[in-house]
Amino acid sequence: MFKIETTQEGEIRLLGRLDAAAAHQLESALQQIHSSAVIDFDKLDYISSSGLGELFAAQKRLQDQTPPQALALKNLNAHIREVFAIAGFDAFFDIE
Amino acid sequence: MPVSLELERSLDALGPMFEFLDAELERHEVDARTTFGMKLAAEELFTNLVRHNIGKGDTISLNLDFSAERLHFELVDRDVDPFDAESIPEYDKNLPMAERKPGGVGVYLVRSIVDQVTYGYKDRKMTVSVTKYR
Numbered sequence: 674m675f676k677i678e679t680t681q682e683g684e685i686r687l688l689g690r691l692d693a694a695a696a697h698q699l700e701s702a703l704q705q706i707h708s709s710a711v712i713d714f715d716k717l718d719y720i721s722s723s724g725l726g727e728l729f730a731a732q733k734r735l736q737d738q739t740p741p742q743a744l745a746l747k748n749l750n751a752h753i754r755e756v757f758a759i760a761g762f763d764a765f766f767d768i769e
Numbered sequence: 770m771p772v773s774l775e776l777e778r779s780l781d782a783l784g785p786m787f788e789f790l791d792a793e794l795e796r797h798e799v800d801a802r803t804t805f806g807m808k809l810a811a812e813e814l815f816t817n818l819v820r821h822n823i824g825k826g827d828t829i830s831l832n833l834d835f836s837a838e839r840l841h842f843e844l845v846d847r848d849v850d851p852f853d854a855e856s857i858p859e860y861d862k863n864l865p866m867a868e869r870k871p872g873g874v875g876v877y878l879v880r881s882i883v884d885q886v887t888y889g890y891k892d893r894k895m896t897v898s899v900t901k902y903r
Contacts, residue, residue, distance in 0.1 A: 690787065693816045694780040719805065721812050722875035733866055752805040759881045760874050761862030 677702045680713065688716040696723035703731035708742050715748035725762055732765055743767065775828040778819055783812060786831060797835045799903075806882040807840055807901065813875035814844055814886075814897050822849045822895065843898040852895055854888040 675695035676688040685706075691699060712728075728744065735742040747769035749757065757763045774789045776782040790811055794804045811831065818829055826847035834841045858870075860877035880886055885900040 692780075692783050692787070692812055694783045719808065721809055721816075722878060723816070725874060726871060729866075729869070733869075736866070752802060755802075756809070756878065759862070759878055761864075765866050 675699075682711075684711040684713050686713040686716060690719040691717060691724035692719065692721055693723040696727050699724060699727045700730075703727060703744075706731065706735070706744070707738075709735070709745070711745045711747060713748050714746060714750070714753060717753065718750070720753050720756060722760070725756070725760055729762060729765065745769065771832060771834040773830055773832045776815065776831055778827060778829055780816065780819060782829075783815070786811060786815060789831070790833075793833050793835060794840075797840075799835075799840065803840070803901065803903070807842070807899075810879045810883050810886075810899050810901075811842060811844075813879050814899065817875065818844060818846050818895075818897070822846050822852065825849075837903065839903060840901045841899065843896050846895045846897075848893050849895050850893075851890055852888065 674689045675691050675698060677698060678686045678688065680686050685702065687699070689695075728746075732744050735744060743766075745767040749768060754763075754768070757766070757768065772793060774786065776786055787808060790808050791804075794807060799807070815829065815831070826849075829847075830843075830845040832843045832845065857876050858873040860873035862877070876886075879899070883899050883901040885898075887898045889896040889898065
């Protein structure tokens with residue numbers, strides 16, 4: 674089960690399991706973002722390459738804008754942080 | 770003792786697959802980091818079979834054989850054309866964002882996390898086998 678919420682602070686919160694079947698939900702949500710934003714992973718338990726791919730595509734699109742914008746990620750659990758590191762995706766995001 | 774689950778050839782099967790894996794990994798007292806890695810490996814490889822093999826079978830088999838020494842699973846896809854594992858693009862984690870192309874990261878993650886991934890093909894049946902030592 675995967676869910677996306679917007680917090681009172683205007684941040685995007687991901688919840689549950691972001692697998693290949695759920696990635697299109699993230700894609701739709703990220704397509705609505707046109708300026709810098711924070712994504713909170715506190716309630717996200719799991720991510721695979723499909724989720725990484727959607728985040729990467731959004732980051733690339735935002736950074737290609739003039740002026741460049743960016744997604745920042747926070748509260749990644751240890752396993753998800755390790756997946757970002759193995760894939761080399763930690764270099765593309767500001768991770769708190 | 771080996772256990773098996775027949776998975777519908779669809780991403781909708783990921784939910785049942787995770788439930789099955791969670792139960793078996795917990796039953797074998799596998800730690801949280803390894804549990805995450807085994808689920809990731811199963812998802813990436815199953816998803817590749819669904820997306821890239823034009824298999825004619827309705828289901829894909831997931832066979833688990835977990836022990837105190839090793840965690841082993843295989844995905845068996847039937848009535849598929851030959852698959853060349855060498856055709857999987859090399860993934861370079863050090864490429865800058867502008868030079869990245871889609872594809873390859875899933876298999877790269879799997880190879881980084883587990884100890885062994887092998888592809889077998891015989892009689893139009895493809896078997897992807899994964900082993901991680903405990």
